[in-house]
Amino acid sequence: MNLSALITPKNLVTAAVLIVLGLMPVLTTVFDQPFYLDIATRIVILAVAAASLNLILGFGGMISFGHAAFVGIGAYAVGIPIYYEYYSGFLHFPLAIAVSALFALVTGAISLRTKGVHFIMITMAFSQMIFFLFLSLEEYGGDDGLLIWSDSELFDGLALDDPSTFYYVCFVSLVGVLLLLHRIVNSRFGRVIRGAKSNEKRMSALGYPTYRYRLVAYVISGALCGYAGALMGNFTNFISPDMMGWGRSGELIFMVVLGGSGSIIGPVYGVLSFLLLEEFIPDVMDLFADGAGVYWHLPFGIILLLVVLFVRGGISGFLNRLTKR
Amino acid sequence: MSVLLEIQDLQKSFGGVKATKHVSLDVLEGEVHAIIGPNGAGKTTLISQLCGEQMPDAGLIRFAGKTITRAPFPARARLGMARSFQITSVFQDMTLLENVALSVQAHDGHSFRFWKRADSETALNEKAMTFLTEVGLADKAHVLSREVSHGEHRQLEIAMALATEPKMLLLDEPMAGMGSEESARMVDILKKFKGEKTMLLVEHDMDAVFALADRISVLVYGEVIATDKPEAIRDNEAVKRAYLGEEAD
Ligand SMILES: Nc1ncnc2c1ncn2[C@@H]1O[C@H](COP(=O)(O)OP(=O)(O)OP(=O)(O)O)[C@@H](O)[C@H]1O
Ligand SMILES: [Mg+2]
Numbered sequence: 001m002n003l004s005a006l007i008t009p010k011n012l013v014t015a016a017v018l019i020v021l022g023l024m025p026v027l028t029t030v031f032d033q034p035f036y037l038d039i040a041t042r043i044v045i046l047a048v049a050a051a052s053l054n055l056i057l058g059f060g061g062m063i064s065f066g067h068a069a070f071v072g073i074g075a076y077a078v079g080i081p082i083y084y085e086y087y088s089g090f091l092h093f094p095l096a097i098a099v100s101a102l103f104a105l106v107t108g109a110i111s112l113r114t115k116g117v118h119f120i121m122i123t124m125a126f127s128q129m130i131f132f133l134f135l136s137l138e139e140y141g142g143d144d145g146l147l148i149w150s151d152s153e154l155f156d157g158l159a160l161d162d163p164s165t166f167y168y169v170c171f172v173s174l175v176g177v178l179l180l181l182h183r184i185v186n187s188r189f190g191r192v193i194r195g196a197k198s199n200e201k202r203m204s205a206l207g208y209p210t211y212r213y214r215l216v217a218y219v220i221s222g223a224l225c226g227y228a229g230a231l232m233g234n235f236t237n238f239i240s241p242d243m244m245g246w247g248r249s250g251e252l253i254f255m256v257v258l259g260g261s262g263s264i265i266g267p268v269y270g271v272l273s274f275l276l277l278e279e280f281i282p283d284v285m286d287l288f289a290d291g292a293g294v295y296w297h298l299p300f301g302i303i304l305l306l307v308v309l310f311v312r313g314g315i316s317g318f319l320n321r322l323t324k325r
Numbered sequence: 326m327s328v329l330l331e332i333q334d335l336q337k338s339f340g341g342v343k344a345t346k347h348v349s350l351d352v353l354e355g356e357v358h359a360i361i362g363p364n365g366a367g368k369t370t371l372i373s374q375l376c377g378e379q380m381p382d383a384g385l386i387r388f389a390g391k392t393i394t395r396a397p398f399p400a401r402a403r404l405g406m407a408r409s410f411q412i413t414s415v416f417q418d419m420t421l422l423e424n425v426a427l428s429v430q431a432h433d434g435h436s437f438r439f440w441k442r443a444d445s446e447t448a449l450n451e452k453a454m455t456f457l458t459e460v461g462l463a464d465k466a467h468v469l470s471r472e473v474s475h476g477e478h479r480q481l482e483i484a485m486a487l488a489t490e491p492k493m494l495l496l497d498e499p500m501a502g503m504g505s506e507e508s509a510r511m512v513d514i515l516k517k518f519k520g521e522k523t524m525l526l527v528e529h530d531m532d533a534v535f536a537l538a539d540r541i542s543v544l545v546y547g548e549v550i551a552t553d554k555p556e557a558i559r560d561n562e563a564v565k566r567a568y569l570g571e572e573a574d
Contacts, residue, residue, distance in 0.1 A: 183439065183440050183442075184439050184440075186442045186443060186444065187438055187439045187440055187441055187442065187443055188430055188436045188438040188441070188443045188446075189436055189437055189438055189439045190439075190443070191423070191426075191427055191430065191436070191443045192427070192430075192436045194416075194418075194419075195416055195419075195427050198416045198417065198418055198419070199414060199415065199416055199417075201378065201410075201414055202410075202414045202415065202416065202485075203399075204377075204378070204398040204399045204402070205376065205378075205398070205402055205407070205408050205410075205414075206399075206402055206407075206427070206428050206431040206485070206489055207399045207400075207402030207403040207431045207432060207489060208399055208431055208436070209397075209399045209400075210399075213436065213437075216437065
């Protein structure tokens with residue numbers, strides 16, 4: 001492979017994004033802006049969730065409208081043990097992954113019997129069930145939410161309550177998940193998933209029991225999202241059923257589509273632009289007219305809609321087309 | 326010759342339309358069995374029931390000694406039935422090589438392999454390449470499927486069916502929409518496998534049918550009105566009236 005062939009707009013942007021994200025703790029320290037490390041941490045964690053959703057949404061064509069449930073399950077898998085004073089991360093993280101995987105297995109086994117709008121509705125219904133379940137669990141705060149007064153304990157010297165350390169744990173997780181997804185998508189399994197999205201009838205004619213492969217993809221996606229949830233539980237010291245509402249699931253879909261569902265890195269761009277727009281549009285509006293910032297939802301929504309409607313393949317698709325020129 | 330596919334009294338209706346009426350038919354091991362009949366005769370519906378894309382209302386299908394009347398679509402493919410579609414049905418966003426490799430992969434154990442890059446598996450690619458070569462598409466291996474011509478799509482359909490190394494090919498109008506030159510090429514391709522693969526060939530192109538078929542069944546309004554050797558079918562009065570006559574107009 002020719003080295004100069006690697007220098008494409010997309011690769012440059014990817015490299016730049018990953019480098020800047022990788023240096024965030026240093027940058028925020030140098031510029032003394034700890035608040036931005038907070039945003040960056042949130043971006044990185046949500047990127048893990050969005051990238052996981054993209055495995056089934058972008059590559060498998062399964063539009064799950066309930067993925068926030070997995071994030072919520074992952075967060076409660078940290079919150080509830082801590083409530084009972086079990087602090088070990090070696091409990092929290094495997095628990096988050098296992099419970100999410102199980103929830104994905106059960107709900108996926110049922111949802112994947114349906115297609116199209118029905119699939120969207122049924123995944124949403126399952127996530128709402130979990131939402132109302134946690135709402136009704138008074139012991140864990142119900143709709144008031146649950147305070148997480150500690151972080152998961154891992155190794156000595158890896159203190160998750162240190163913002164920089166925690167950020168790096170999230171960042172390494174993101175890179176790991178992206179690599180893992182990259183391998184999966186290009187493997188035999190990934191090819192089957194992509195084939196089933198592209199032409200289900202042909203896959204059957206070839207002899208593939210597509211349901212099984214979809215289900216496994218759904219479980220992988222749910223488990224990784226649950227892992228993101230466990231990171232989220234460590235990040236915020238307060239969790240509530242709100243984080244698994246259908247609006248949150250919708251936001252995840254939006255981030256994926258905005259960034260480009262056809263690419264592994266796309267969702268990272270999506271989350272990044274989503275959160276940055278959300279953060280800065282109010283400030284920019286205030287510059288024009290004092291107090292206008294409170295109406296930030298309007299331009300925010302318009303920008304998102306325009307990108308989704310007119311930029312085929314989202315941000316990543318746009319960068320790809322720059323390369324082809 | 327032994328019977329590979331046995332169809333007994335198959336029936337299927339869509340609302341009031343009886344697309345398959347009491348169809349009984351044997352396909353012998355190794356033969357090319359053509360099915361001809363006017364538009365709407367129920368040829369595609371018959372193939373769909375054989376491969377499991379649609380379930381019959383009544384009747385029996387036996388394939389390679391197993392009753393498969395209600396077996397699921399993919400399970401039948403794994404038993405060795407491969408079908409091609411009247412309306413091209415391939416993976417448009419993959420290259421021709423990937424299309425065929427995915428077909429090879431279907432019959433190479435399970436695909437719960439998550440780590441190794443599929444497109445760098447030499448054995449898979451080489452095998453896929455041999456099938457592309459068989460149908461004359463080797464030079465287009467790395468072209469995206471959506472970028473090749475209609476005729477090439479039809480050839481790709483055949484390569485994908487062959488790549489599953491089936492006992493039997495169910496071909497639904499492989500020459501559909503082709504010019505005479507392309508049709509002739511397709512006949513040559515199929516001729517290579519005549520005798521080696523059992524084929525059920527649905528086709529309107531009579532030159533192709535008479536060039537390839539060992540036996541022909543004529544389907545009219547969901548009913549088989551005759552099954553015989555090509556010469557006999559040509560001379561069959563009922564067939565002439567019902568079908569070949571219309572063609573001559
Ligand atoms: N899914 C369906 N729903 C309702 N009617 C159907 C369906 N599929 C086929 N039919 C009807 O069944 C009859 C047989 O159709 P079929 O497609 O099997 O014919 P065919 O012999 O393949 O025709 P052609 O030569 O045009 O391909 C037609 O009258 C058709 O309208
Ligand atoms: Mg037809």
